[in-house]
Amino acid sequence: MSLESGSKTWRGMAARLGAVGVLLALSAGLTGCELAAAPCRIASAGLKIVPVVGHVAAAPTDACAEVIDP
Structure with missing residues (x-):
């Protein structure tokens, strides 16, 4: 060698x-709930990039993340 x-x-x-x-x-x-809420938060961040309607379209995914990880 x-x-x-x-x-x-x-x-x-x-x-x-x-x-x-x-x-x-x-x-x-x-850890814990944060890991379960990660897909909702990632989807929300992706939707918020869209101009004009992004924040409105992200409202359901924000709600999803809040329910999982208050």
């Missing part, structure tokens, strides 16, 4: 460890 191949192995392990860390941080931030 050369030094270069060992370096690639360490980089791969570091990248995997970083990815696992990011997933753990995201899952810790979205």
